[in-house]
Amino acid sequence: MSATGTTGLPAVSRAEYCVVACAEAWRDAGEVLASPMGTVPAIGARLAKLTFSPDLLLTDGEALLMADTPAVGERPGSVEGWLPFRRHLTLTATGRRHVMMGAAQLDRHGNQNISCVGDWSRPTRQLLGVRGAPVNTLNNPTSYWVPKHSTRVFVEHVDMVSGVGHDRAAAAGPSATRYHRLPGVITNLGVFDFETPDRVMRLRSLHPGVSLEQVTAATGFGLSVPDEVPFTREPTEPELRLIREVIDPKGLREHEVPA
Amino acid sequence: MTQDKTMTAEDVVGRLESGMTIGIGGWGSRRKPMALVRAVLRSDLTDLTVVSYGGPDVGLLAAAGKIRKLVAAFGTLDSIPLEPHFTAARQRGAFEMAELDEAMMMWGLTAGAQRLPFMPVRAGLGSDLMVVNPALRTVTSPYEDGEELVAAPALRLDAALVHLNRADAQGNGQYLGPDPYFDDLFCEAADQAYVSCERIVETADLLKGHGPQTLLVKRLFVDGVVETPNGAHFTSCVPDHDRDESFQRAYVRAARDPEAWPAFAARFLSGDEAAYQAAVTAFHLEEA
Numbered sequence: 176m177s178a179t180g181t182t183g184l185p186a187v188s189r190a191e192y193c194v195v196a197c198a199e200a201w202r203d204a205g206e207v208l209a210s211p212m213g214t215v216p217a218i219g220a221r222l223a224k225l226t227f228s229p230d231l232l233l234t235d236g237e238a239l240l241m242a243d244t245p246a247v248g249e250r251p252g253s254v255e256g257w258l259p260f261r262r263h264l265t266l267t268a269t270g271r272r273h274v275m276m277g278a279a280q281l282d283r284h285g286n287q288n289i290s291c292v293g294d295w296s297r298p299t300r301q302l303l304g305v306r307g308a309p310v311n312t313l314n315n316p317t318s319y320w321v322p323k324h325s326t327r328v329f330v331e332h333v334d335m336v337s338g339v340g341h342d343r344a345a346a347a348g349p350s351a352t353r354y355h356r357l358p359g360v361i362t363n364l365g366v367f368d369f370e371t372p373d374r375v376m377r378l379r380s381l382h383p384g385v386s387l388e389q390v391t392a393a394t395g396f397g398l399s400v401p402d403e404v405p406f407t408r409e410p411t412e413p414e415l416r417l418i419r420e421v422i423d424p425k426g427l428r429e430h431e432v433p434a
Numbered sequence: 435m436t437q438d439k440t441m442t443a444e445d446v447v448g449r450l451e452s453g454m455t456i457g458i459g460g461w462g463s464r465r466k467p468m469a470l471v472r473a474v475l476r477s478d479l480t481d482l483t484v485v486s487y488g489g490p491d492v493g494l495l496a497a498a499g500k501i502r503k504l505v506a507a508f509g510t511l512d513s514i515p516l517e518p519h520f521t522a523a524r525q526r527g528a529f530e531m532a533e534l535d536e537a538m539m540m541w542g543l544t545a546g547a548q549r550l551p552f553m554p555v556r557a558g559l560g561s562d563l564m565v566v567n568p569a570l571r572t573v574t575s576p577y578e579d580g581e582e583l584v585a586a587p588a589l590r591l592d593a594a595l596v597h598l599n600r601a602d603a604q605g606n607g608q609y610l611g612p613d614p615y616f617d618d619l620f621c622e623a624a625d626q627a628y629v630s631c632e633r634i635v636e637t638a639d640l641l642k643g644h645g646p647q648t649l650l651v652k653r654l655f656v657d658g659v660v661e662t663p664n665g666a667h668f669t670s671c672v673p674d675h676d677r678d679e680s681f682q683r684a685y686v687r688a689a690r691d692p693e694a695w696p697a698f699a700a701r702f703l704s705g706d707e708a709a710y711q712a713a714v715t716a717f718h719l720e721e722a
Contacts, residue, residue, distance in 0.1 A: 237613065259612065264537045291524065297524070301516075301525050307507070309559075309563055310556070313557055343560040343561070
């Protein structure tokens with residue numbers, strides 16, 4: 176980080192664009208639980224809470240709702256609520272939550288797989304299992320974070336639909352689509368949404384320094400690309416200071432998204 | 435005087451039979467009844483159906499060939515995402531699996547406890563859970579909304595094994611950490627339930643310094659109480675002890691390497707619980 180931008184701070188890293196893009200997922204979310212999975216989403220959720228979405232609720236990663244916003248990995252100074260797993264699962268069904276999950280595989284319709292790779296009955300690579308992806312996607316807004324955008328992740332067909340995409344929700348009927356919402360996908364290369372007539376993955380913005388060719392080459396299906404693709408917005412100077420000095424002083428973000 | 439239900443881990447195993455459906459409390463690598471699991475590992479029990487928010491309990495039982503069928507939403511060690519014995523067992527097709535969503539499991543256990551056939555849930559619709567569990571059915575709301583929902587089937591257990599911070603000899607179990615997990619639900623969904631704990635205390639001492647909401651498991655659902663200090667090791671049992679991260683890393687290194695596993699098992703799992711705890715102490719002395 177040698178270059179100096181107009182802010183007077185060292186140049187913005189790719190990880191920091193990712194943090195800001197993740198934070199944007201919780202803009203206008205209101206008074207809901209933000210459930211970030213992964214380091215960059217956790218930093219992003221804290222950034223959103225400390226700036227434009229102050230009403231967000233955040234857990235300590237265990238059973239407590241934090242009254243303050245400590246650095247990632249640090250214990251909260253004070254606690255405002257109790258959310259053990261049983262309450263977390265029932266909160267999901269109330270819809271008052273926006274989760275950002277990871278994805279081992281993701282297709283153009285937003286079907287996500289974290290369960291296993293290969294034939295489910297005897298997988299070539301067993302992963303976590305579906306965990307809460309089915310209940311999340313049917314009940315509250317679910318976004319995805321992919322720290323390494325590649326054709327291994329973005330595939331034509333996922334091997335085990337864990338998180339439900341638009342086509343599968345539509346096929347399953349009105350009870351499946353009623354509260355189904357996939358606001359977007361954030362990767363180390365850009366930001367994506369499903370704002371097309373047929374609800375397929377569309378490039379929304381490129382992180383500065385990333386080319387369209389890079390993204391399409393790293394995506395294993397035909398991506399919807401609008402005529403004009405903006406760059407992901409710049410962090411403001413106060414946001415950069417929050418990320419670097421308050422939320423992630425140890426620079427954990429740079430390990431998840433290396434420069 | 436209500437009955438004294440204290441017993442040993444071996445007594446618990448003596449009450450179990452091969453082929454049973456056994457629910458295991460805790461979550462991932464958190465407050466697992468590992469001393470009871472280790473007692474099962476030492477026994478001839480086999481052909482088990484295991485219901486668990488899976489952690490090293492599932493991993494060790496799978497590695498020992500004890501599991502015929504696993505009912506779970508995941509297998510994880512939390513600070514290490516993938517449970518190596520669980521992944522290896524799945525990849526060699528070692529057991530049948532009923533993969534469920536985390537919430538479906540909770541409602542399935544609730545139905546089991548409440549003597550209901552199922553609970554309606556939205557979770558599962560549109561996902562491949564409906565494909566890999568061909569027995570899963572939907573149910574249509576009889577009310578005006580007419581919604582079609584998944585009928586999460588009751589998970590009824592022959593036996594439940596849980597580990598708590600404290601209990602009295604009568605089977606009242608107390609958790610002192612931030613999360614009860616689903617241990618009360620496992621006990622209520624089971625025909626027999628066994629509570630291991632860090633320390634058995636007098637009933638009158640349970641609430642010295644703790645609120646009544648810490649009394650998670652009621653004695654009317656409990657058949658046996660076992661005092662097993664450090665019995666959740668290497669999973670966490672806060673505030674009594676955190677997860678033993680360095681031991682968990684050693685477990686994972688060994689479990690990932692078929693050459694290394696027999697030596698690890700011989701060192702830690704060939705003796706009784708006292709031998710296990712002594713070997714763990716020696717492990718940390720060597721590390722220091």
